Amino acid sequence: MLYPTPIAKLIDSFSKLPGIGAKTATRLAFYTISMSDEDVNDFAKNLLAAKRELTYCSVCGRLTDDDPCIICTDETRDRTKILVVEDSKDVSAMEKIQEYRGLYHVLQGLISPMNGVGPDDINLKSLITRLMDSEVDEVIIATNATADGEATSMYISRVLKPAGIKVTRLARGLAVGSDIEYADEVTLLRAIENRTEL
């Protein structure tokens, strides 16, 4: 009886999203009612369309609306390099800097012994399949600098190196704009180990 049924149901839907508690869900639901009919219709349509039209690229595992995705089918890209990331958002972050012009491979997860996620639970086998009879000469590992990211990176390099493929990973060091005073010890250690000549 607290809220009319239609709004109670909408609050419930908003509450299912991550990081949205009961109060925020209520605020969002009430705001939605004050939005224009067109905006609300578009919102509902976009929800259904995103769920219906998006799929994972059968080559790289990236979230896409075309299969294979536009990166995999782009003939202008450098086919000798594959950059390996955890999820599709990382591809977008990488594309934003407009520096890397090779291909991608999206793992859709990380190896996490603590959570019982092994190499067979992520999109890793297809990477190895891709590397057979391909022109790839370098695999760049760009997993997060976390324990799971490091474990995944280590595993991939151990599997690929014996096959004679060059495996690299993103540099570790001080983030641009950060203070040495507040850097954690491991970051500082990596920064001094990997120091570069000026």
Add this chain to the structure above:
Amino acid sequence: MLYPTPIAKLIDSFSKLPGIGAKTATRLAFYTISMSDEDVNDFAKNLLAAKRELTYCSVCGRLTDDDPCIICTDETRDRTKILVVEDSKDVSAMEKIQEYRGLYHVLQGLISPMNGVGPDDINLKSLITRLMDSEVDEVIIATNATADGEATSMYISRVLKPAGIKVTRLARGLAVGSDIEYADEVTLLRAIENRTEL
């Protein structure tokens, strides 16, 4: 090209909600894709239903799916009291404490001279209409304890008092559980002015 079109559109829809920036919208959109078909369908359906089925009660101005709303038509409620609030969420907050059994009037806004909102821009005229030939003997003003809330409260009491209607407002004082040390000066002033005998 950063994101496939369906997800870019969904991110755009989420960004239109208050307090949701580009990063949160992206996170929510990606999360939506990982939700079950049923949850996403419900979400879309609830959005449309809330927008389509909800209306404002023609008596009290509250957001409702029945007109007049279930509070206005509830014969067991005390018809001699009207509690005046800013919006429909305040009615729900009040109903939660299960203490007040009278009627409500929702202003759908507050008088705000700073933002050019005058008495004619909120749902106030209908309150005065309601009071004519009714059995109401007390109007309880429960607007927020902010500048706009005070201005609205003052305006309503000036309009209604000459008509011989008793006008009261919610008590001002220390919030339960709060520290005197951290209370602001105006709150302390109100708390000492309105001190009660033990």
